[in-house]
Amino acid sequence: MGKLGAGGRQADGNRAGVGFASLLCFLCPLSCFFRVSRTEAEALLEKNESCGNLLLRPGRDGKSVSVTTRQVVNGAAVLKHYKINQHGKQYVIDVENPYYCSSLAGVVEFFVKTSKHTLIPLQLDDSYAETLEFVLTDNENGESTRMVPKPPRLPDIPPLSARGDSA
Numbered sequence: 365m366g367k368l369g370a371g372g373r374q375a376d377g378n379r380a381g382v383g384f385a386s387l388l389c390f391l392c393p394l395s396c397f398f399r400v401s402r403t404e405a406e407a408l409l410e411k412n413e414s415c416g417n418l419l420l421r422p423g424r425d426g427k428s429v430s431v432t433t434r435q436v437v438n439g440a441a442v443l444k445h446y447k448i449n450q451h452g453k454q455y456v457i458d459v460e461n462p463y464y465c466s467s468l469a470g471v472v473e474f475f476v477k478t479s480k481h482t483l484i485p486l487q488l489d490d491s492y493a494e495t496l497e498f499v500l501t502d503n504e505n506g507e508s509t510r511m512v513p514k515p516p517r518l519p520d521i522p523p524l525s526a527r528g529d530s531a
Contacts, residue, residue, distance in 0.1 A: 394420060394468055394469060394472060394485070395485070395487055395488075396416065396418065396419050396420055396472060396485035396486050396487065397419070397420040397421070397429075397468070398419050398420070398421050398486070399421065399422060400419075400421050401421075402421075402424065402430070402432065402445060405419055405421050405430075405432040405445075406432065406434065406443050408486070409432065409433075409434035409443075409486060410434060410441065412486060412488060413434070413436075415486055415487055415488055415489070416484040416485050416486035416487055417433055417434045417435055417482075417483055417484055417486070418431060418432070418433045418472070418475055418476070418483045418484060418485050418486060419431070419432055419485070419486040420448075420468060420471070420472065423447055423448070427449075427450075428447050428448055428449050428450070428458075429447075429448040429450075429455075429468065429471075430445055430446060430447055430448065431445070431446040431448060431457075431471065431472075431475060432444070432445050432446075433445075433446075433475070433483055435482065435483070446458070446459065448468075448471055453466065454466065455467065455468060455470065455471050457471060457474065472485055
């Protein structure tokens, strides 16, 4: 998962649309904003449940933002998605009784406080690399090349009958 801008992240292979949510990817200073689809958000929260259970992501329409939450209740995962629209300088949580916030940080704070801190923004530890890579420098021309090594191939193990093992 690579960082985008000041805190937005993008899942591999995700195609973002043009609009408010796409622009937000580059402007949002919140580390719980991820440029992922609804399905990817659900998987991200499940995979990283010890790191938080709430994230912001672009809305399906490319104009809004969504909040995705995942909580485990009686052993079963409960996933919820909330649409956040921007009206002027306000962010509106689009629910039966809309709630207005002056910033996306305010939206996150609303969910955290309203849930009595049972909802926690997802914070992934980006201090560790996700792939093994290194840089090689050509001594002749000084060019540097980023290399991603292929994992070593494990030797073929002959079938039991070929090894002479008896059961």
